[in-house]
Amino acid sequence: MKVMEKAPAKINLALDVLYKRPDQFHEVEMIMTTVDLADRIELEEFKHNQIKIFSHNRYVPDDDRNLAYQAALLLKKTFGIQQGVGIKIEKNIPVAAGLAGGSSDAAATLRGLNRLWKLNLSLDELAELGSKIGSDVSFCVYGGTALATGRGEKIKHLPSPPKCWVVLAKPVMGVSTADVYKRLDLQKVEHPNVEKMIQAIENQDYRQVCANVGNVLESVTLPMYPEVSHIKSQMERFGADAVLMSGSGPTVFGLVEYDSRLHRVYNGLRGFCEQVHAVRLLGEQAGLE
Structure with missing residues (x-):
């Protein structure tokens, strides 16, 4: 069985940093919104209990440095999943660009594996899991437009900005x-x-x-x-x-x-x-x- 997910890029309409926290993260206030530039994620069940990343982009790591890999591993460990998965990443978002490409890939992997493995988790539950992977992953689970606070994991949804x-x-x-x-x-x-x-x-x-x-x-x-x-x-x-x-x-x-x-x-x-x-x-x- 295969599942496809779209992983859109985000931009920051506003990004403020308030102070450095005792945990060494920074307290932020960010307004993020998604744009119509997206990676494509294809998830396919494996019989063997392993996670494999496939991508033609040489800048995309194929091991546990990859946030999509980390997302799959997190779900496997959290819910005791014994199945493997192949994660094909068609990269359209530039790498290391400030557009949350890796975070969006991880979020799309969480959404897709939720369907593939029939976990029946809500977006809120997926976003909470995503916060363990990276600061932008929670926002990317939802997409849309939001105020992100804390280290970026606390999400307050906003209306879509004016079209442009x-x-x-x-x-x-x-x-x-x-x-x-x-x-x-x-x-x-x-x-x-x-x-x-x-x-x-x-x-x-x-x-x-x-x-x-x-x-x-x-x-x-x-x-x-x-x-x-x-x-x-x-x-x-x-x-x-x-x-x-x-x-x-x-x-x-x-x-x-x-x-x-x-x-x-x-x-x-x-x-x-x-x-x-x-x-x-x-x-x-x-x-x-």
Whole structure:
């Protein structure tokens, strides 16, 4: 038997870091929303009691470093599953990009194995399990749009933002999230107004959404990687309505309301950046089939 799941990327409309906690994680406030760029996950039962990862992307690990592998292992251990599974990952989300590709793969694996192994778990139960794998996995189990607090595992659902285009541009290098957080100086950052972003989304006010994007991690990544700053300034020059780095980077996204402007931004970036995607905001929650 085979099960297919879609694993959408996310962007951070707002990302604030409040303080470092005693457990060495950071207390965050993030507004995340899914976009229509997704990996495809195919799960197939194995008779042998093993987990196998299959991917054509050389940057995707095929062992327990892979978050989808960790998700399958967690379900096997938690519920005493003696069956094996093959996990085929068709990678469309750039790797190490600040778009939660690995976390979304893990979340899709949790949802898919819930069906394949007939565990009958709710999304809330899957999200709680996902928090043991990584900070973004809980959000990715649900998808949609949400305020994430704690270390990212406490999820409060929000309405979908106003519909628009999202242009994603990733330079060739990857960024270590752990390294960025290690270098973060909270005395020297400008904190985004997360409450105003929530109000803008609830009021379906596109202009106010654009006015209130913000990410404290830019204070670390932009000085470290001039390529990211260059993409950001070029995206602004080509006319995106709002421009921000997603997560710890290096992907930069631009919000664009009108098709005519979209082509100008997209084509301008394609001139010097290899990985450019023009996608729609999804902003809608996943469901259980």
